[in-house]
Amino acid sequence: MVSIKDIAKKAGVSISTVSYALNGSPKVTDETCARILAIAKELNYTPNAAARTLKKRESKIIGVFLTDFSGPFYGHLLQGIKEYLNGHDYELIVCSGSQSHRFLPERMIDGAIILDAAFTDEELLQHADRGHKIVVLDRELIHPNINQVLLDNKAGANxxxxxxxxxxxxxxxxxAGPQDSYDSDKRLHAVRQTVGRYKDVDCTELPGSFDKESGEKAARRILEAYKEPAAVLCLNDEMAVGVYNTVAESEYRIGEHIHIIGFDNIELSAYVSPRLATIDYSKHKWGALAAEQLLKLIAGEKVEHERIYVTLVKGESVGDV
Known part of the structure; x- marks a missing residue:
């Protein structure tokens, strides 16, 4: 691989002069800079990104850490992050899995947006103690180097x-969603509070995994026990779609026998029939705000914790008793 040492040798200048020229420094004359750039092109020189990161202590890259990439939820969120970062000369990489956790301590990225249950609170606090800048979307952590941009799960579930x-x-x-999910925990707790304000509610909690299959499994249990019209509150829309699929194959009808409401307002929600009642919020805005807060942290600017607000989308999937 060609190095700046090779360019310096052919140009008859010092390594520092080559470095200045490649980085557009005014310390090198236009004539010398043009000659060095021409030689670099001739030798097919490619800058060493890792070395540049170590020298400047920045990579201009942000890491977005997700539990997984499955399902329709992440697209708009990532698009919001990407558009904001690209507008401020940053790029992003999307990461998942324990091996990617080293990107922060090895300074391969300038900061991290976390929506990943694989990170423990202790791990993130240790990174923050070392000066790494972090925005969390899935937990509440108090640290000067950590900012929270959280969904208003309580209001949505209520x-x-x-x-x-x-x-x-x-x-x-x-x-419900996965046991290690912050969003599921907050939504479930809020539902319990709301149910407690009403009299004579027979409420049964069923396990789920925020995927279509767990919705289908829950629906089979509900249909096997069916004696009267029942409402099903799914803590995300993917599970609600799973309930739809199973009920559609039965003798029962949605909005008449089984009444369903979801959470997240994924695109498919508007196309199932009858229309799924759900909770809506801007995933694009959530991502963009997370990116904005992280760049402020990196720049040393003051930030406040943010919350993404939600609204109810009514649908014919829930009828009157």
């Missing part, structure tokens, strides 16, 4: 539960 209960439903199933 809206969803109130919507079905105000329609008179008293037989309620709640399909």
């Amino acid at each position: 809206l969803a539960a109130d919507y079905v209960l105000e329609k008179g439903h008293r037989k309620l199933y709640v399909v």
Whole structure:
């Protein structure tokens, strides 16, 4: 591989002069700079990104850490992050898995946006103690180098539960998410609080994994026990779609026998029939705001914790009792 030492030798100048020329420094005359750049091109010189990162202590790259890449949820979130970063001369890499955790301590990235249950709180706090800048989307951590940009899960779950209960439903199933999910935990806790404000609600909690298959599994249990119209509050839309699939194959009808509400308003929600009632928020805005807060942290600017607000999308999937 060609190095700046090779360019310096052929140009008859010092290594530092080549470095100045390659970095556009005014310390080198236009004539010398042009000659060095021409030689670099002739030798097919490629800058060593790792060495440049060590020297400048920045990579101009942000890492986005996700638990996994499955499902329709992440697209708009990542697009919001990407557009904001690209508009401020940063790039992003999307990471998953324990091996990628080394990108922060090895300074391969300038900061991290975390939506990944594989990171422990202790691990993130240790990174923050070492000066790394982090924005979390999936937990509450207090540290000068950590900013929270969280979804208002409590308000969303309250809206969803109130919507079905105000329609008179008293037989309620709640399909939860993974046990290690911050969002699922907050939503489930809020649903329990809302249900507690109503009288005579028969509420059954079923396990789920935020995927279509766990919604299908929950629906089979609900249909096997069916005796009267029931409302099903799924803590994300993918599980709600799974419930739809199973009910559609049965003798029961959605909005009449089984009433369903989801959370996330994924694109598919608008196309299932009857239209799925759900909780909406801007995933694009969530991503863009997370990126904005992280760049402020990196620049040493003051930041405040942010919250993404939610709204109810009514749908014919929930009828009156």
